[in-house]
Amino acid sequence: MCGIIGYAGGKQAAPVILKGLERLEYRGYDSSGIAVIDGERIDVIKTCGKIKALYAKTDCGAKPNGTVGIGHTRWATHGVPSDVNSHPHTSQDGRFSIVHNGIIENFAELKAELTAHGIKFAGDTDSEVIAQLMQYLYDGDVLGTLRLVTERLIGSYAIGMICTETPDVVYAVRKDNPLVIGLGKNENFIASDIAAALEYTHDFVQLGESEFAKLTAHAVTFYDVNGTPVEKTPYRVDWDISQAEKSGYPHFMLKEIYEQPRALTETVRPRIRGNEITLDRIALDAKNANTFDKIDIIGCGSAYHAGIVGKAFMEKYCRIRVNCMLASEYIYSDPITDNRTLTIIISQSGETADTLAALRLAKKLGSHTVAIVNVMESAIAREADDVLYTHAGPEIAVATTKGYTTQVAALYLIGLKIAKIKHTVSDARYNELLSEIEKLPNKVQTILDDISQIKDYAEKYAEHKCVFFIGRGTDYAASLEGALKLKEISYIHAEAYAAGELKHGTISLIEKGTITLALVTQSALQPKMLSNIKAVQSREGTVLCVATPKTKDVGSDADGLLVIPDGDDDVTPVLTAVVLQIFAYYVAAKRGCDIDKPRNLAKSVTVE
Ligand code: BG6
Numbered sequence: 001m002c003g004i005i006g007y008a009g010g011k012q013a014a015p016v017i018l019k020g021l022e023r024l025e026y027r028g029y030d031s032s033g034i035a036v037i038d039g040e041r042i043d044v045i046k047t048c049g050k051i052k053a054l055y056a057k058t059d060c061g062a063k064p065n066g067t068v069g070i071g072h073t074r075w076a077t078h079g080v081p082s083d084v085n086s087h088p089h090t091s092q093d094g095r096f097s098i099v100h101n102g103i104i105e106n107f108a109e110l111k112a113e114l115t116a117h118g119i120k121f122a123g124d125t126d127s128e129v130i131a132q133l134m135q136y137l138y139d140g141d142v143l144g145t146l147r148l149v150t151e152r153l154i155g156s157y158a159i160g161m162i163c164t165e166t167p168d169v170v171y172a173v174r175k176d177n178p179l180v181i182g183l184g185k186n187e188n189f190i191a192s193d194i195a196a197a198l199e200y201t202h203d204f205v206q207l208g209e210s211e212f213a214k215l216t217a218h219a220v221t222f223y224d225v226n227g228t229p230v231e232k233t234p235y236r237v238d239w240d241i242s243q244a245e246k247s248g249y250p251h252f253m254l255k256e257i258y259e260q261p262r263a264l265t266e267t268v269r270p271r272i273r274g275n276e277i278t279l280d281r282i283a284l285d286a287k288n289a290n291t292f293d294k295i296d297i298i299g300c301g302s303a304y305h306a307g308i309v310g311k312a313f314m315e316k317y318c319r320i321r322v323n324c325m326l327a328s329e330y331i332y333s334d335p336i337t338d339n340r341t342l343t344i345i346i347s348q349s350g351e352t353a354d355t356l357a358a359l360r361l362a363k364k365l366g367s368h369t370v371a372i373v374n375v376m377e378s379a380i381a382r383e384a385d386d387v388l389y390t391h392a393g394p395e396i397a398v399a400t401t402k403g404y405t406t407q408v409a410a411l412y413l414i415g416l417k418i419a420k421i422k423h424t425v426s427d428a429r430y431n432e433l434l435s436e437i438e439k440l441p442n443k444v445q446t447i448l449d450d451i452s453q454i455k456d457y458a459e460k461y462a463e464h465k466c467v468f469f470i471g472r473g474t475d476y477a478a479s480l481e482g483a484l485k486l487k488e489i490s491y492i493h494a495e496a497y498a499a500g501e502l503k504h505g506t507i508s509l510i511e512k513g514t515i516t517l518a519l520v521t522q523s524a525l526q527p528k529m530l531s532n533i534k535a536v537q538s539r540e541g542t543v544l545c546v547a548t549p550k551t552k553d554v555g556s557d558a559d560g561l562l563v564i565p566d567g568d569d570d571v572t573p574v575l576t577a578v579v580l581q582i583f584a585y586y587v588a589a590k591r592g593c594d595i596d597k598p599r600n601l602a603k604s605v606t607v608e
Contacts, residue, residue, distance in 0.1 A: 002087075002101035003027045003073040004179065006153075006160040006170040009187025013069035020189075021071050022051050025598060026252065026396040027192065027603045029073035030081035034058065035088035035097040036069030036309055037167045042097045042150040046072075046086035067217070068168055070160040070190075073098035075602055078107065079125040089128040091135035092119050095164050098134070100127035101192055101606060102156035102177040103148035110152065129157060142166050143214060145495035146173060147227050149209070155604065156353065160190050162194050178351045178379060178605045181205040181213050181220055183234055188215040193375075196392055198241045205232045206377040212286035235377055235503070243393045253397035253489070255334045257581050258448055259316040261441040263402040264574070266391035268409050268437055275434055277417040282370055282386040284414075289421040291519045294321040296367070297411075298330050298358045299346035300605070302404040305481040306372075309573045310411030312474045316372050316570065317419040317433075320366045328608070331361055339366040344414065347371065348395055350378020350602035357608060359383055372410045374403055388414065397596045398603045399488040401581045404481060405574050412571060436568040443565040444578050457544055457560055458586035464515045467492055468536075469580075470499040471519035472529060478573035479519050482580030489595050490588040499532040512540035517580070520547045520554045521564065521572035529556055546576050546601035 003024025007013045021032055021521070032054045033046025033060035043064035051073070051101045055061065066168065072087035079085040090097040104110070107126035114132045115121065121128055132148045142163050148405050163169070172179055172190040182189030182197030182204055189197035190213065195202055207213055210225040222232045247253035271278055295314060297307035307324040314322045325333070337343065343362040348354045350373040356525045358512045360381055362369050371384035374392050381387045390406035416433055419425035425433070461467070467486060469479035476498045483496035497506055499518065510516070518535045533554065544560035545552075548567070555561030564575040588595050 002075050002192070003029065003196070004099050004101055004160050004190065004192045005159055006045070006070040006162075006172065006215070007187065008068045008168065008170045008215045009184065010067060010559055012061070012065070013067050014058055014064055016200070017057060017069055018051065018058065019199065020063045020191060020564040024073050024192060025051060025196040026398060027073065029075050031074045031076075031083070031086035032072060033086045033088050034064065034069060034071040035065035035090065035162060036066035036315065037162050037164065038064055038066040038166060039167070042090060042094060042162060042164060044090055044097060045087055046083060046088065048081050048083055048086060049209035055501040062229065065403055066171060068162060069379070070097065070099045070162055070170060078103070079123055082123070084123040087124070087127060089125065089131040089471065091131040093135050095119035095138070096131050098127070098131045098159045099144040100130055101158040104129055104153055104157065105155035106153070110487050115208035126547055130157075131558045134161070138181040142169070143171065143212060143223070144227065146212065150175070158192060159307070168216050170209060172215070172216045173211070174207050175210050176353065179207045180585065181207060181215065186217050188217065188220050189268040194237050194239070195396070198237065198239060203234045204237055205234050206382065228424055237376065239379065239394055243470070248462055251397065253399055253401060253585060253595050256397055257401045257578065257585065259393065259577060260402045260405050261278060261445040261448070263392040263406050264392070264409055264441040264444060268413065268440065271413055272434065272438060272535060274572050275431055275475050276593045277413050277420070277434070279388055279414060279417060282388055283412070284417055285420065286421055288368070289418050291340060292320065293340045294323065296335070296337060296341055296343045296362065297322060297324040297346065298327050298355065298362070300327050300352050300354050302481055302484060303346040303348060303355070303407060304406050305477070305484065307344070308477040308480055309408050309474065310344070310415060312419070312477050313570060314415040315411055317415055317425045318422060319424040320418075327358040330358045335361070335365065336363055337365040337367045339368070341367040343367040343369045344411070345369055345371045345380055345384055346407050347380045348374045348390075348400055348407070350375045351604045351606050353386065353606050353608045356383070370414070374406070377378050384410040398598055398601045399485060405577050408574050408577070409437065409440060413470060433568065433570065436571050439567065440571065440574050443567055443575055446565045447578050449574060454562060454579055454582045455586045457562070458583045459590045460491070461515045461544070462587045462590035464513060465493065466509065466514055467494040468510070468514065468516040469494065469519070470502060470516055470532060472499045473522050474570065474573055475519035475525070475576070478576045479517070481577055482519070482584070486587060488601060489584055489598050490591050490593055492587065499529055504530060507535060507539065510536050510539040510541040516541050516543045517583070518543050518545045518558065518582040519576055520545050520551045521576060522569050523550050526551045526554055530557060533558055546571065546579055
């Protein structure tokens with residue numbers, strides 16, 4: 001996804017902006033650029049390729065000169081990645097320069113209208129219409145004109161803008177795309193993500209839907225959609241910038257894999273007091289927990305996979321129907337949802353457009369919504385009725401790891417709390433599960449303390465073209481995430497399959513050299529899994545088992561065996577996830593892939 005940063009302060013803007021763009025690289029991009037006001041003019045430098053190309057063109061930030069500017073990393077949606085299509089885009093008269101994240105759906109008609117009035121476009125992006133429309137509608141009031149422009153835009157946008165008429169000001173406006181305002185000491189920032197400004201300030205304000213901000217070095221003023229000044233309450237982010245750095249790891253992904261014990265501890269520990277689960281502001285009690293006749297869990301990518309794991313757990317212990325749906329499917333499915341549905345929305349970034357749209361639809365249909373989110377004050381966190389934060393810290397690698405495992409842990413807490421309220425779990429079983437959930441960080445640490453066997457298997461199987469992940473019950477749910485992790489970062493075709501389903505078709509793909517990872521952590525299902533493993537091997541497929549000390553005998557029939565720490569069958573997905581993350585990481589490392597920024601992917605897709 002595109003990244004935006006803007007600066008108004010006493011320093012030279014270029015070095016601050018370039019550094020900020022580096023912290024936004026993880027969002028995925030193919031070009032970048034910077035625009036700075038230098039006296040009477042706006043100086044723009046932009047280029048296709050990675051940030052290092054922009055450093056080269058700006059003499060490592062020595063230019064452009066000036067203390068007020070904007071920067072952008074572009075993830076192409078309209079118009080090929082090219083220098084001219086990179087942002088910032090400048091109006092034909094050179095007066096306005098803008099950076100944009102989102103999609104202007106009516107850009108074609110706007111472009112036709114502006115072209116008919118003699119305005120010449122430099123490139124073929126949707127975003128450029130914003131700059132040209134500013135010129136076309138400009139009436140001497142910069143902020144007022146920006147409001148007129150946004151009234152003409154259909155679609156989603158986070159916009160940063162500078163103007164030669166007001167050389168000390170950065171403007172910002174957002175709709176459906178994230179934009180945060182960083183409040184520094186005699187300097188202020190706009191950014192798509194706090195990581196871009198965290199080095200300079202821990203105090204931020206989230207710009208609300210259709211709100212405007214006007215920043216100078218010494219002041220920030222906010223306005224609502226009508227241009228009326230509004231007061232905003234800053235919040236303090238306690239993340240340290242080092243958390244948004246690699247700190248000696250070769251990749252953010254590996255660092256974040258190793259941060260999971262701490263992330264799980266900080267997500268779970270503060271919510272367990274004695275043997276009571278407290279879920280922050282979530283108002284779950286005997287009354288409302290019994291008004292729900294079903295639970296919908298909604299997310300995208302790994303967040304959806306966390307929901308599948310949560311569904312299995314909640315159906316087993318809350319004895320309530322749980323649907324888990326992809327957000328992009330839910331929003332167009334005319335969902336059967338009302339005030340008797342509890343909707344759990346899962347999103348690490350809290351900004352995924354499909355998931356935000358699903359949240360809004362569920363609310364419109366009367367459902368009570370609870371968001372499981374990692375980024376504070378993100379759109380989904382702000383718009384849900386309740387929010388349960390995963391305290392995983394900033395997650396920079398595109399492929400989520402600690403984001404996923406903390407989401408699963410949060411779902412366990414919510415499920416167990418509801419089960420206790422509804423008396424659908426015995427006290428003894430409740431206490432067992434609570435204890436197991438509390439032990440997850442230490443068990444993950446045990447896995448991380450010796451990953452050599454996982455690494456060996458990964459390097460052994462790294463050149464295979466096709467990998468299957470199979471499991472039954474909660475192992476099938478866990479295998480979905482294992483397959484995605486491998487696909488995302490190693491570009492190997494991988495598929496998760498319900499082990500019992502393999503024989504109904506897909507087994508035709510199994511041949512000599514096909515690798516199958518079989519998750520066998522469910523003791524009751526071990527005999528069935530053994531027959532599935534045999535079926536794969538009888539077609540000369542290679543099987544690597546992931547088992548527990550209770551089920552590891554299955555390994556004697558397999559070609560390889562990895563054993564996770566002993567524990568409760570119902571919470572193994574957090575442990576198997578870590579094993580499969582490490583497996584995927586070392587396969588991708590062996591294949592020389594761009595592990596933190598896999599091709600074509602973005603950390604948070606803020607367009608539908
Ligand atoms: C994808 C990410 O773009 O979005 C995945 O690459 C993520 O890692 C998915 O699971 C959903 O993102 P989020 O922020 O809503 O959890």
